[in-house]
Amino acid sequence: MQQGYAPVLCVLAVLGLEAAALGECELTRLLQDKLQYEMRLQYMKHYFPINYTVQVQYEEVLRPSNITRLRNGTVSEAALRYLWFHVSSQAVLRIHEVLPEKHPSWKYTQELCQLFDALGEEYSKYRQTDVETVVADLVKLIYSAGAESRSKAVRPKALLDNCLKVMRMLYGGPCRWEFT
Template sequence: MRRGYAAVLCVLAVMGLEAAALGECEITQLLQDKLQYEMRLQYMKHYFPLDYTVQVQYEEVLRPSNITRLRNGTVSEAALRYLWFHVSSQALLRIRQVLPEKHPSWKYTQELCRLFDALGREYGAYRQTDVDVVVADLVKQVHSAGAERRRKAVRPKALLDNCLKVMRMLFGRPCECPGSGRGAPRAQGPAQR
């Protein structure tokens, strides 16, 4: 049996039939590889001016504490992954909006966008009416362009740090497969201390 099929079968066995969409785990593993501490540090901090920030909506900052609060409010894991996808991809677009094409971080963010596009195809079957009301409302707020929305200044690296932390929180268990050598990624770098 080919390795890719074995990993998919293992994921399905571990999670039962409530498995993440096919390809979701593989894409998030690729994202994990691209979001390594050294890469985030280089592309999102060192290549930006000192203390550089991006203006984002408050809803575009998704932290593990937000996920914990929503879990305690009985929001489904699938809905939380859907929310993470929308918030993280929007935060990445905010970063890209400030980058000229010749910026050293342009290609890196372009690769991240491709991975989020692939993940978006996995979530293409979801509609906001299919997810919890609170998540659907948050997704609407993230994608609204209202001028009256509250804004917050956030460092680009902090946005990707949050993206990775929440991704590990949401995909660690569903995407780990005992004995496969792939699973919940271990913490890397000082950001994880």
């Protein structure tokens, strides 16, 4: 670690503030660039049939209102980022799985999957026992595609729209982004 960062990190730790790791900021910035409106429109709407939907679990749709409600329930920012990562990576994977390799959106979703894989390395240090129970339970539901979970038909673009909106809510401040 560079010497210039040590005092800043100490101050943040003392104040109890949670900051996104530098790796998270860089990777989510790359994701933000990949999720530009024009790209989402082209790859997730224009290249799909009209009204095309993907079946996802109800818990795999994460909207800004969900984040606001969880924040009001005093869920930590780190836990919210952990939840966003798992929900969004699963949503991108669901979209990617329905595409044949020759589909014009296949490479785009493959690149998104690779960025989420790299981000997963950042989150590999978290354990579900380290985050609030409500978030750990939601993450378990996402990966337990059992019969008891409810499914929902969602447009691919809507999934990525939510992914970007929530990502900006969670990372825009700590990572000091300029929104494009």
